[in-house]
Amino acid sequence: MHELIVSPFLGNHVILRPGQPNGIKISQARYEEIATADGSVPAWFAESARNAWGIDISGRPLRETTLVRSDGGYGYGRASYELNLGCNYDCEHCYLGLKKFEGLEWPDRERLLYILRDAGVLWLQLTGGEPMIDRLFREVYQRAYELGMMLTLLSNGSRLFNPKVLDLLTACRPHRITLSVYGATEESYDGLTRRKGAYRLFMKGLHAGHEAGLPLALSMIVTKHNAHEVDQMRALADRLGIPMDEYVNMVPTIYGGAETLPSQSKEHLRKRQVFKGCNAGHTFFHVDPFGKASICKVGREPNVPLIEEGVEGLARLGSIADRLLLRQGGCSGCQLQGTCGTCMPLVQLYRKAKAPLAAYCQHREPREEEK
Numbered sequence: 001m002h003e004l005i006v007s008p009f010l011g012n013h014v015i016l017r018p019g020q021p022n023g024i025k026i027s028q029a030r031y032e033e034i035a036t037a038d039g040s041v042p043a044w045f046a047e048s049a050r051n052a053w054g055i056d057i058s059g060r061p062l063r064e065t066t067l068v069r070s071d072g073g074y075g076y077g078r079a080s081y082e083l084n085l086g087c088n089y090d091c092e093h094c095y096l097g098l099k100k101f102e103g104l105e106w107p108d109r110e111r112l113l114y115i116l117r118d119a120g121v122l123w124l125q126l127t128g129g130e131p132m133i134d135r136l137f138r139e140v141y142q143r144a145y146e147l148g149m150m151l152t153l154l155s156n157g158s159r160l161f162n163p164k165v166l167d168l169l170t171a172c173r174p175h176r177i178t179l180s181v182y183g184a185t186e187e188s189y190d191g192l193t194r195r196k197g198a199y200r201l202f203m204k205g206l207h208a209g210h211e212a213g214l215p216l217a218l219s220m221i222v223t224k225h226n227a228h229e230v231d232q233m234r235a236l237a238d239r240l241g242i243p244m245d246e247y248v249n250m251v252p253t254i255y256g257g258a259e260t261l262p263s264q265s266k267e268h269l270r271k272r273q274v275f276k277g278c279n280a281g282h283t284f285f286h287v288d289p290f291g292k293a294s295i296c297k298v299g300r301e302p303n304v305p306l307i308e309e310g311v312e313g314l315a316r317l318g319s320i321a322d323r324l325l326l327r328q329g330g331c332s333g334c335q336l337q338g339t340c341g342t343c344m345p346l347v348q349l350y351r352k353a354k355a356p357l358a359a360y361c362q363h364r365e366p367r368e369e370e371k
Contacts, residue, residue, distance in 0.1 A: 001172070002067035003057065004049060005148045006034050007122050010077045010283055015045075016122075016150055017053050019173025019215060024048050035068050067148040072118045074314055078284045079116055080125040080297065083134040085289055089156055089193040091182065093223050093263040097253030099129060103289035108307050109140055112291050117147045118311045123175070124149040129289075132159035138168055145172040153177045154219075158198065160205030170212050178217045179206060181244070183225075184232030192225045210240055218244035227265040254300060256352025261359060269359075272341025281321025285314070295321040299345030 005016045006026075013031035015024040026048075034045065039062065041049075046058035057065045086101035087094070104112065116124060124144055131137055132155055144151055157179040159165055169177070179202070183189030189199035209216050220233045230246075237244035248268040250260050278284075281295030288294070292303040293314060302320050304313040324345050327337050331347060334340070342350075342360045350360040 004066045007069035008071040009122050037062050069148045072120045074119045076119045078123040079121045081287045083131045084129040087130045089195050091193050093260050097255050097257050113143050115306050115311045125152045127154040150175045156180050157205035158201040161208035176215050178219050181218050181220045181233050184229040188226045216242050220246045222248045222268045223263040224265040252349040252353035256349050258353035275343050281317045299324045
């Protein structure tokens with residue numbers, strides 16, 4: 001199994017080590033030297049690896065230590081892959097809504113991973129639902145790793161202590177595992193997830209991953225049910241020395257359902273940063289459990305069926321993104337849209353959910369509700 005990855009990335013060339021946060025930027029000439037080499041590790045390469053990660057690969061066959069990726073020419077560096085919409089929790093704030101256990105069988109999943117590789121995806125986020133309870137999670141993770149992708153996981157942590165999962169992740173280290181935190185006590189955590197014993201499983205998974213030295217991060221989800229434990233959740237992260245982000249704005253479901261919105265903690269509703277556009281659909285894309293590629297997790301329609309069209313279908317995604325991200329409807333004539341913090345695909349979901357304007361329009365000036 002490779003120890004290092006050498007790859008093009010969005011017009012540059014990099015050397016990466018799975019499970020490590022730092023990387024090395026190299027010139028195209030040095031990338032081509034590595035890509036065409038058929039002997040031992042070049043001296044400059046061995047020295048760079050020693051300085052960056054403290055490993056000694058000098059004198060070893062290059063192909064024994066390093067996976068070299070080619071440039072597919074599609075310009076995509078990152079993607080997220082939703083293995084399954086199913087989950088072992090039933091959080092009322094969950095934007096997935098129905099949480100059905102559906103998806104591709106292994107031959108199509110394997111084909112999809114090769115398509116992602118050929119598209120140039122170097123950083124791949126595996127998510128769900130809960131990815132670790134997917135019946136093909138280990139197969140997907142292993143193959144993506146073998147194809148030279150730097151993997152991140154979004155998980156509730158309830159299966160992280162499973163020996164088969166833990167052994168896989170320690171042998172084939174991810175770039176990061178981000179665990180969602182839904183409370184600091186059993187009462188609030190189990191109440192929010194609507195699953196008795198969920199807090200115990202989360203803590204067991206959290207400590208197992210921490211003790212194994214996996215690269216963990218935490219994501220604190222603040223709702224009206226756990227808002228009183230914000231300081232305790234922060235203290236948990238501080239105690240373990242794990243970085244934590246905080247998410248406080250509830251959004252509609254991916255179907256435009258409003259059932260998630262009542263869980264909003266009004267005291268924690270945060271004004272979003274000004275939306276100045278993003279690379280969704282151009283250098284990044286999302287894939288749902290059926291292999292449909294969309295510009296992101298929010299803007300899911302229109303999409304590209306990758307299993308049917310292959311990597312060539314991604315050529316249409318940029319124009320889809322350009323159309324979806326334009327201000328439209330009641331927003332197109334807004335004189336304040338230059339300081340708006342909500343992207344257009346998310347605005348459309350809020351409108352479909354018939355959410356109050358205050359839930360997604362971040363301007364402080366009095367506004368009339370859109371008819």
